[in-house]
Amino acid sequence: MNANVDFVIPAPETVRGPEHVHSALLNERFGQLANAAPLASFCKSFLDPVxxxxxxxxxxxxxxxAWNGYLLIWAALAFLLSAQLLDGTFLFVPGVTRPLMGLGRFVAGWLCVIGFLWLIGRLSGLNDYFYPPFxxxxxxxxxLVLIGMHALFRAVLLYPSRxxxxxxxxxxxxNQAGQALAARIRDNPQLGLDFAGYFDDRTLERLEGITSDELLGRLSSLAEHIQMHNIQQIYISLPMTSQPRVLxxxxxxxxxxxxxxxLPDFFVCDLIQxxxxxxxxxxxxxxxxxxxxxxxxxxxxVSDIVLALLILALIWPLMLAVAIAVKVTSPGPVLFKxxxxxxxxxxxxxxxxxxxxVMEDGDKVVQARKNDQRLTPIGAFIRRTSLDELPQFINVLQGKMSIVGPRPHANAHNEMYRKLIRGYMxxxxxxxxxxxxxxxxxxxxxxxxxxxxxxxxxxxxxxxRNWSLWLDLKIVLQTAFSTLRDKNAY
Structure with missing residues (x-):
């Protein structure tokens, strides 16, 4: 009978590679064998919003x-925001004896959902169609229903019967991936798995962190061992370069x-989403x-458009004042493209x-420096306070930029740094x-x-790796508080 072959990717919390392999990413994106990940992911992305x-x-x-179009619009907005802002896995954290440790994050996410809905409803007038007590x-x-549902899932579904x-x-x-998986199996008895040990062609002296009791033998003895000891689960944790051995x-x-x-050996990769x-x-x-x-x-x-419109509605007098100041203090256009x-x-x-x-936009662009002689009389001030960036909210409405994302560099700098820094592009x-x-x-x-x-x-x-709407809001708030005291911009 042919064996069943599946893919499992571990989510090691202790494994560290050259760049720490970003275990949090593995936990969230690949799911966790030791953690009923499909259920947690299903709750986060679909069931909770439903x-x-x-x-x-x-x-x-x-x-x-009335179940009319206004309620449908509100429900659609609530679904989309809940899918992105709610941390629906707060009751499914692996190996944790306090299942409500993420409750604060869940509550904060729900408050953001309410805040966004209120803001959208206020700007559009949608709030006026609903009874406030409702x-x-x-x-x-x-x-409250979500918390109760998650508690029920944890009690009934996450743990098998005795x-x-x-x-x-x-x-x-x-290897690293195999040891991480073994640790998860040991720490999560709800999986119904009994870890028997490793098979590896290396000697015990070459295996760091492995005891003699854990090393069951070489790969050549595997088939006989599983027959004699009724092994039901086999996890192959060999490097991608070991294809002949795997076959x-x-x-x-x-x-x-x-x-x-x-278990694909993704520890050699820098994983992005x-x-x-x-x-x-x-x-x-x-x-x-x-x-x-x-x-x-x-x-x-949607969040970009809503925030950009709201911010532009608030700052247009400031933008007008900056535009006038730029025009009267130095010759040239108001906007630099x-x-x-x-x-x-x-x-x-x-x-x-x-x-x-200057209006540099060619193959060579020199970054602004402290006391740069090219700055206009108000240039240093508007750069230090980021007032020069305000027209980019128009770029956001055009769909060319986002409010939060990697800052754009001049094309000349991109062409230079892409050759010097791995993963730059x-x-x-x-x-x-x-x-x-x-x-x-x-x-x-x-x-x-x-x-x-x-x-x-x-x-x-x-x-x-870790984007969420919650992270975007955090960055926006930190930007607002840090701009005036930032000493690195000139």
Whole structure:
């Protein structure tokens, strides 16, 4: 009988590679064998938003609210915002004895959902069509129902009954990925797995962190061992370069009924929004993808438009004053337009209030420095306070930029740094932003050394790995508080 072969990707919290392999990304994006990940992911992306909408419509009955188009619009907005802002896995954190440890994040996410709905409703007049006590009842009732539902799932579904059979498991390859998986199996008895040990062709002296009791033998003895000891689960944790050994193992195991899982060695990769997908029914693994696909793309665009319109409505007098000041203090146009890389490397024109006497946009662009002689009389001030960036909210409405994202560099700088910094161009998988994760972490202004640009890119890629609407809001708020005291911009 042919063995069943599946793919499993571990989510090691303790494994550290050259760049720490970003275990949080693996936990969130690939799911966790030791954590009923499909259920947690399903709740976060679909079930929780559905429950939010169901509670809304259920409460409409006792409050005598009509199921009309206005309620449908509110429900659609609530669904999209809940799917992005709610941390629906707060009761499914692996290996944690306090299941409500993420409750604060869940509550904060729900408050953001309410805040966005109120803002949209206020600007559009949608709030006027609903009875305030009805909305208040929904705002309180929906999160309570979600908490109760998650508690029920944890009690009933996450843990198998005591009478459930325990399956014996072995891991082929005592490497980082294999050891991380073994630790998860040991720490999560609810899986119903009994870790028996490793098979590896290396001697015990070459295996760091492995005891003699854990090493069961060489790969050649695997087939005989699983027959004698009734092994039901086999996890192959060998490097991608070991294809001949893997094929040989699968051939030896054809006479076994054990389930076989392959752990791709993604510790050699820098994962960006990695996840499983299908192309025409064929399973594929994405190791580098934009976070803005599907519903996330719509949520990102809607949030950009809403925030940009709101901010422009508030700052237009300030923009008018800056434009006049630029015009009267130095000859030349008010706006400076420079070609930058947009999403997927597409060339776009980015608007800024002119702060210099030059209009560099060629193959060589010199970054602004402290006491730069090219600055106009008010150039240093508007750069330090980021007032020169305000016209970029127009770029946001055009769809060329986002409010939050990797800051765009001049094309000349992109062509230079892409040859010097590994992974530099990955930041261009998304629209550039007016502000970004690197900027609020202190990497703003001149990058006069490769190390400074390297750190900026690291923060940009971290943003791509961990994007959420909650993170965008956090960056916007940090930008507002940090702009005036930022000493790196000139």
């Amino acid at each position: 429950v939010v909408v169901v509670v809304l419509y259920a409460l409409a009955i006792p409050f005598d609210i 909305l208040l009842a929904w705002e309180i009732g929906a999160p 009478s459930a059979s325990v399956r014996k498991a072995v891991i082929i390859g005592a 040989s193992l699968l051939e030896d195991l054809k006479d076994s009924t054990a389930s076989i899982y392959f 990695a996840r499983f997908d299908h192309v025409g029914g064929i399973p594929v693994v994405s190791v580098c993808e934009s976070p803005f696909v599907g519903t996330a793309s719509l949520v990102k665009r 420079q070609r930058r890389y947009g999403a997927d490397g597409e060339s776009i024109l980015v608007y800024k209030f002119r702060s210099m006497t 990955i930041r261009h998988k998304v629209k550039p932003g007016i502000t970004g994760w690197a900027q609020v972490n202190g990497y703003r202004g001149e990058t006069d050394t490769i190390d400074k640009m390297q750190k900026r890119i690291e923060f940009d890629l971290e943003y791509l």
